[in-house]
Amino acid sequence: MSTLSQIKSREVSEIDRIQTASSITIPSELFEKMYLNPETRVKGQLRKTLGNPTPVGLMGLIINASSLGCNLMGWGGSGGGGAALVGVSYIFGGVLLTLGFTMEWILGNSFVAIVFAFFGAYTFTFALTLTPSVNAQGAFIANATTPVELAAGQAEFHASIAFYYMFSAVMILIFMVCSLRTNIPFFMIFLLLSLLNILLACADWEAAKGHMKASNNLQVASGAVAFALSFPAWYVWTAQLFLTVDFPLSLPIGDLSTRFKGASDRKGSGKEVV
Structure with missing residues (x-):
């Protein structure tokens, strides 16, 4: 009888231990540091069951932005407007960011899921435009028979794709405003990404006008911005990896x-909070 009581006692203790572990609440600051997303209430225990996918998406953004920045600046004899990085854009940019989006969506982290979805599509679009078999620019010069017609076709291509960069900049600016609910590095990433796209749009518009020197200068400037934005991205990614392995050093973000404060917090407190 005593043995049966001991077994039941151990079972109750084990159940209590499991319930206690499953009821642990992650502090909002730590949650935001892990997921780059304001804490939201979702049903289920997937966040406690699955790994953190946020560093995966960030890894794709970091490698793509860092190498593209060096390429656009022409460091070490590089060039070609990022054409050599088509594979990087497809795999590191497109695939990893899309994978990050999918997992964040499953976990219910809406903001960072939307961000990763946008940049996954963005890098896939960039890679497709530079893929030789797609020949995006070729559609504008296919019927050109003279140098004048060739130049006109190239100008039309540059003037057209510039709008893509400009409207991407507008969307990223909205992301930047929303990121005021996250952390400083994430805000800086969006700020620099919006500037990057504005510079790329201006570079294409200058190329469409035939101002190649100004266009090249703007392209170099965009490369510098792309390289600069990788620094806050590297920092927050490192901070997340430190959390992943329970590293003794915690990096503030x-x-x-x-x-x-969020709208729900303001409503709950009854005070107007900026």
């Missing part, structure tokens, strides 16, 4: 979620 400048949490903004407590500075810019």
Whole structure:
């Protein structure tokens, strides 16, 4: 009888231990540091069952932006407007960011899922445009028979794709405003990404006008911005990896979620919070 009581006692203790572990609440600051997303309430325990996918998506963005920045600046004799990085854009940019989007969506982290979805599509689009078999620019010069017609076709291509970069910049600016609920590095990434796309749009518009020197200068400037934005991305990615392995050093990321309160927090407190 005593043995049966001991077994039941151990079972109850084990159940209590499991319930306690499953009821642990992640502090909002730590949650935002892990997922780059304001904490949201979702049903289920997937966040406690599955791994953190946020570093996967960030890894794709970092490798793509870092190498593209060096390429656009022409470092070490590089060039070609990123054409040599088509494979990088497809795999590191497109695939990893899309994978990150899918997993974040499953976990219910809406904001970072939307961000990864956008940049996954963005890098896939960039890679497809530079893929020789797609020959995006060729559609504008296919019927050109003279140098004048060839130049006109190239100008039309540059003037057309510039709008893609410009409207991407507008969307990224909205992401930047929303990121005020996350942290400083994420905000800086969006700020620099919007500037990058504005510079790329201006470079194409200058090329469409035949101002090749100005276009090249703007392209170099966009490369510098792409390289610069990789620094906050590298930093927050490293901070997340440190969390993943329970590293004894914790990197601060400048949490903004407590500075810019959410609408639900403001409603709950009854005070107007900036």
